[in-house]
Amino acid sequence: MKLILPVEIADEIEPHLPENNTIVRVDGEGNIDGDATDAEVYFSWFYLKPTTLHRVLDAAPSLRWHHAPNAGVNHILTPKHLERDLILTNGSGVHGIPIAEFVIAYLLAYSKRLPSLYKLQNEHDWQRGLPIQELFDKTLLIIGTGGIGQEIAVRAKAFGMRIFGSSRNARPLPNFDKVSKSAQ
Known part of the structure; x- marks a missing residue:
């Protein structure tokens, strides 16, 4: 499985992933460091900009799951996000x-x-x-x-x-x- 992870936490998470998982890093502006076309999971970061989200959505047509660490997700529910058949989870309750x-x-x-x-x-x-x-x-x-x-x-x-x-x-x-x- 391929995951898209924010640069802020990718290095910390990568060693804990099973060997058959790979990651692609994305920065706060939506610059992706590799091929995300077959990525299935996107873990966004706090202060997600709509432009960053849309760049990830454009680069990852196979995306199935988006997890946001914050409780509120209203800023994520853009028309572009809603038109995709994505599972959206959030960090509600952990803060x-x-x-x-x-x-x-x-x-x-x-x-x-x-x-x-x-x-x-x-x-x-x-x-x-x-x-x-x-x-x-x-x-x-x-x-x-x-x-x-x-x-x-x-x-x-x-x-x-x-x-x-x-x-x-x-x-x-x-x-x-x-x-x-x-x-x-």
Whole structure:
């Protein structure tokens, strides 16, 4: 089987493929480094441009499966993509934990004033009395209670925060103290 892989990850993935698989690399502009006419699988990369997608589709008439690593695929569903009989899969659900951890990291950095403390430490300034807050008993509003929002709620709740959510349907969810319907 032949796969079309983005240059950003091709070298990392290639050693793990069975011997009978080959790859063709594509860069962010859609430049393909070999013959893709018999390629069956295209794994695109984040920030896929329509021009890149269309160059791949033109170069790969045997393509059967397109996988996008991001959750949203609206930008991929161009008329040219839709006219092909392709299976399209995405990375929906895989980003919840890493993004939630980044959100908590930023909440902690802000509440503990880590950038200021780091700067003072580098200047050998051992000030006392720099106001630092706790996350405990604070209120967090999460706009969007899908997979990512729910993972944020789990982690924020572990810090003792009150969690409010805003969603299209306002259904009650675990780890949220209240979910309200967002204005359409």
